[in-house]
Amino acid sequence: MDKRNAFYAQSGGVTAVINASAAGVIETARAHRSRIGRVYAGRNGIIGALTEDLIDTSRESARDIAALRHTPGGAFGSCRYKLKGIDESRAQYERLIDVFRAHDIGYFFYNGGNDSADTCLKVAQIAQKLGYPLTAVHVPKTVDNDLAVTDNCPGFGSVAKYVATSMREAAFDVASMAKTSTKVFVLEVMGRHAGWITAAVGMAEDAETPIPLVLLFPEIPFDETKVMAAVQARVDRFGYCCIGVSEGLQNADGKLMAEVGTRDAFGHAQLGGVGPLIARLVQERLRYKYHWAVADYLQRAARHIASKTDLEQSYAVGRAAVKLALDGHNAVMPAIVRASDRPYRWKIAMAPLTEVANKEKMLPRDFISRDGYGITSKARLYLAPLINGEVPPPFRDGLPRYVRLRNVAVQKKLAATFDI
Amino acid sequence: MDKRNAFYAQSGGVTAVINASAAGVIETARAHRSRIGRVYAGRNGIIGALTEDLIDTSRESARDIAALRHTPGGAFGSCRYKLKGIDESRAQYERLIDVFRAHDIGYFFYNGGNDSADTCLKVAQIAQKLGYPLTAVHVPKTVDNDLAVTDNCPGFGSVAKYVATSMREAAFDVASMAKTSTKVFVLEVMGRHAGWITAAVGMAEDAETPIPLVLLFPEIPFDETKVMAAVQARVDRFGYCCIGVSEGLQNADGKLMAEVGTRDAFGHAQLGGVGPLIARLVQERLRYKYHWAVADYLQRAARHIASKTDLEQSYAVGRAAVKLALDGHNAVMPAIVRASDRPYRWKIAMAPLTEVANKEKMLPRDFISRDGYGITSKARLYLAPLINGEVPPPFRDGLPRYVRLRNVAVQKKLAATFDI
Numbered sequence: 001m002d003k004r005n006a007f008y009a010q011s012g013g014v015t016a017v018i019n020a021s022a023a024g025v026i027e028t029a030r031a032h033r034s035r036i037g038r039v040y041a042g043r044n045g046i047i048g049a050l051t052e053d054l055i056d057t058s059r060e061s062a063r064d065i066a067a068l069r070h071t072p073g074g075a076f077g078s079c080r081y082k083l084k085g086i087d088e089s090r091a092q093y094e095r096l097i098d099v100f101r102a103h104d105i106g107y108f109f110y111n112g113g114n115d116s117a118d119t120c121l122k123v124a125q126i127a128q129k130l131g132y133p134l135t136a137v138h139v140p141k142t143v144d145n146d147l148a149v150t151d152n153c154p155g156f157g158s159v160a161k162y163v164a165t166s167m168r169e170a171a172f173d174v175a176s177m178a179k180t181s182t183k184v185f186v187l188e189v190m191g192r193h194a195g196w197i198t199a200a201v202g203m204a205e206d207a208e209t210p211i212p213l214v215l216l217f218p219e220i221p222f223d224e225t226k227v228m229a230a231v232q233a234r235v236d237r238f239g240y241c242c243i244g245v246s247e248g249l250q251n252a253d254g255k256l257m258a259e260v261g262t263r264d265a266f267g268h269a270q271l272g273g274v275g276p277l278i279a280r281l282v283q284e285r286l287r288y289k290y291h292w293a294v295a296d297y298l299q300r301a302a303r304h305i306a307s308k309t310d311l312e313q314s315y316a317v318g319r320a321a322v323k324l325a326l327d328g329h330n331a332v333m334p335a336i337v338r339a340s341d342r343p344y345r346w347k348i349a350m351a352p353l354t355e356v357a358n359k360e361k362m363l364p365r366d367f368i369s370r371d372g373y374g375i376t377s378k379a380r381l382y383l384a385p386l387i388n389g390e391v392p393p394p395f396r397d398g399l400p401r402y403v404r405l406r407n408v409a410v411q412k413k414l415a416a417t418f419d420i
Numbered sequence: 421m422d423k424r425n426a427f428y429a430q431s432g433g434v435t436a437v438i439n440a441s442a443a444g445v446i447e448t449a450r451a452h453r454s455r456i457g458r459v460y461a462g463r464n465g466i467i468g469a470l471t472e473d474l475i476d477t478s479r480e481s482a483r484d485i486a487a488l489r490h491t492p493g494g495a496f497g498s499c500r501y502k503l504k505g506i507d508e509s510r511a512q513y514e515r516l517i518d519v520f521r522a523h524d525i526g527y528f529f530y531n532g533g534n535d536s537a538d539t540c541l542k543v544a545q546i547a548q549k550l551g552y553p554l555t556a557v558h559v560p561k562t563v564d565n566d567l568a569v570t571d572n573c574p575g576f577g578s579v580a581k582y583v584a585t586s587m588r589e590a591a592f593d594v595a596s597m598a599k600t601s602t603k604v605f606v607l608e609v610m611g612r613h614a615g616w617i618t619a620a621v622g623m624a625e626d627a628e629t630p631i632p633l634v635l636l637f638p639e640i641p642f643d644e645t646k647v648m649a650a651v652q653a654r655v656d657r658f659g660y661c662c663i664g665v666s667e668g669l670q671n672a673d674g675k676l677m678a679e680v681g682t683r684d685a686f687g688h689a690q691l692g693g694v695g696p697l698i699a700r701l702v703q704e705r706l707r708y709k710y711h712w713a714v715a716d717y718l719q720r721a722a723r724h725i726a727s728k729t730d731l732e733q734s735y736a737v738g739r740a741a742v743k744l745a746l747d748g749h750n751a752v753m754p755a756i757v758r759a760s761d762r763p764y765r766w767k768i769a770m771a772p773l774t775e776v777a778n779k780e781k782m783l784p785r786d787f788i789s790r791d792g793y794g795i796t797s798k799a800r801l802y803l804a805p806l807i808n809g810e811v812p813p814p815f816r817d818g819l820p821r822y823v824r825l826r827n828v829a830v831q832k833k834l835a836a837t838f839d840i
Contacts, residue, residue: 073595077596079599079600079601170718172491173720173721177433295713296590300593304585
């Protein structure tokens with residue numbers, strides 16, 4: 001068979017472990033030198049392909065590529081840049097093929113979420129239409145955990161571990177302060193549409209560590225009276241209450257609380273997200289002293305507390321993507337299949353991209369407790385293995401040591417430039 | 421010598437390692453059973469003493485007391501309750517002595533910051549005045565790092581490690597997203613008066629890991645034009661910028677930005693603190709997409725990433741407090757003395773409380789770079805050993821295992837109650 005080059009790009013929001021998938025792709029490609037020449041990475045994702053700004057990963061040492069396993073963020077840069085339909089964006093797709101042809105790219109590995117799965121599928125289709133031989137494989141990644149088919153999404157488990165750990169720790173703090181000071185603590189977490197990360201906050205609590213939690217899911221419309229009653233009940237009983245709230249919390253009209261709640265009567269936008277909004281409501285309605293935290297990027301960058309399961313799966317989907325491509329599978333994605341909960345067993349299977357692209361896997365209603373403010377044992381069974389295991393990065397002088405690649409550019413071959 | 425009981429209480433904001441000081445006190449007292457009977461802890465700090473709500477720590481197993489070393493928050497509860505001057509609050513001080521007399525308490529260990537050092541001193545004075553034999557020793561603790569005499573304050577090093585690690589991780593995230601998305605990231609940190617924690621954010625960057633940082637210290641009045649120029653310069657050069665801002669940032673009039681900045685033209689209070697405020701300014705003035713995080717309690721509760729130096733010193737001041745008391749030293753505090761920076765060597769010395777109470781150690785101006793937005797090598801030399809070393813707690817099922825004590829109440833002996 002021909003030896004051809006591979007293209008790899010990171011897409012959308014990055015995670016604590018997306019670089020582990022990159023390491024999986026690159027190391028596996030290096031192990032198949034007879035079939036795969038060089039792995040070129042897109043600088044800043046697909047934009048790098050469109051502008052012919054490719055990074056030659058063969059210029060990186062084996063040690064630095066291995067260090068990607070413990071380095072958060074996207075080592076080659078990512079982007080938020082969605083290619084539209086083939087008819088609308090034909091020039092872009094054709095440009096991609098031009099660049100791939102110029103650099104003899106026969107394998108396309110795209111590491112992202114829903115949108116990226118769709119792009120990957122379209123790239124496979126346009127290549128076929130244009131008669132350009134290309135094998136396109138999507139590498140799943142998203143902290144939102146909302147990809148179809150796969151049991152879970154690489155990147156999610158580490159955020160889940162971070163938010164559960166953080167809420168547990170904060171609860172120990174609040175419990176100590178509650179007598180004379182803070183009685184309600186609010187932690188705002190990511191997950192705009194699906195409440196997977198909010199559910200993970202629920203893992204902070206277990207039989208040995210009871211914590212009076214109220215979880216505000218994007219799936220459960222915000223009902224101020226009921227939420228305040230739930231908070232009040234917990235403060236009455238335990239002396240304090242911890243609230244985990246999704247950035248995507250909506251009101252009964254389906255509008256984001258962060259938006260409706262942050263305009264005052266004159267329509268002026270107000271600062272802050274839904275976390276501080278809920279905290280202020282608690283203060284106004286219940287007169288409790290509050291504190292709030294918004295973890296934002298800290299939650300998805302926190303490689304220092306990544307989940308071992310998540311890291312292993314992130315690497316595994318990178319490796320599997322290359323193997324699927326070498327086996328000639330086109331327009332597919334390696335998906336994680338759960339064989340058993342306890343003990344947790346999983347394997348990688350192949351999913352056609354038509355079943356993944358543009359689909360959103362929502363949090364099942366039976367993962368949320370009947371009152372709407374907690375998680376069920378079914379949710380716990382699902383989440384428990386995903387946050388399991390510790391894989392701290394190496395530390396030096398008290399801080400994690402993360403690798404920065406050389407990211408040497410591949411010489412351009414095309415005369416034409418391309419504006420994005 | 422007489423065998424007498426000891427009283428221990430936690431005061432003010434708790435930390436990731438204040439329980440290590442508790443372990444130091446209790447374990448050292450247990451090692452001197454001929455001199456110290458039981459250690460009673462105040463439930464919710466000094467309030468527990470005033471209301472005769474004492475916890476009998478002798479009912480806790482050695483294993484659980486040892487587990488305090490890796491458990492954040494205040495295991496016996498803390499409080500924000502400041503005793504005023506002796507003349508103003510004579511009844512409270514006399515009540516304390518009544519309770520101590522009833523329970524034969526001969527040693528008073530008070531674990532807190534500036535205010536607590538003052539309270540501890542006053543308790544020593546009133547006992548002397550009333551002819552009640554009591555040895556009062558203050559155990560230093562504060563994430564603010566603003567206690568006088570001591571080289572640093574137990575609790576600070578772990579917050580410093582957390583904020584430096586978090587900013588480093590977030591910077592890797594932002595760097596990947598900057599091409600098409602977030603260009604400016606803002607992390608708000610604690611430290612209302614002194615910029616010690618803000619300075620610690622600066623440790624995120626080093627020679628191997630350059631990060632375009634702008635630090636906004638409470639010591640440097642906010643100058644919007646200059647700050648925006650600093651941010652712009654970093655984005656121009658590096659493509660992105662990370663801002664670490666103190667919750668105590670002030671304007672030129674000495675007013676808290678979080679307060680002046682969160683009222684709109686109509687005087688309506690706006691949500692959020694100074695972090696989101698700075699982020700919005702960046703958006704308005706420079707038109708960059710931003711993200712912001714407010715770590716709040718997460719930073720001071722993050723036992724999972726505590727500093728080894730900090731943990732060891734926290735335990736050491738607890739142990740030293742008991743030894744000082746047994747040696748008959750009254751109205752003193754064990755202070756950390758730095759013998760050398762590199763290698764870091766330290767020991768515990770004795771400081772009279774008159775030199776500590778109500779004093780605030782500010783960040784020296786020569787720790788802040790000339791432009792006001794960074795730290796100097798002198799600051800690095802000081803901070804480096806304080807964040808050094810990792811001492812993760814035990815994990816089970818993917819989460820840190822923290823101990824919850826039984827906190828059994830001591831039977832009350834006084835007929836009189838006391839309203840606080």
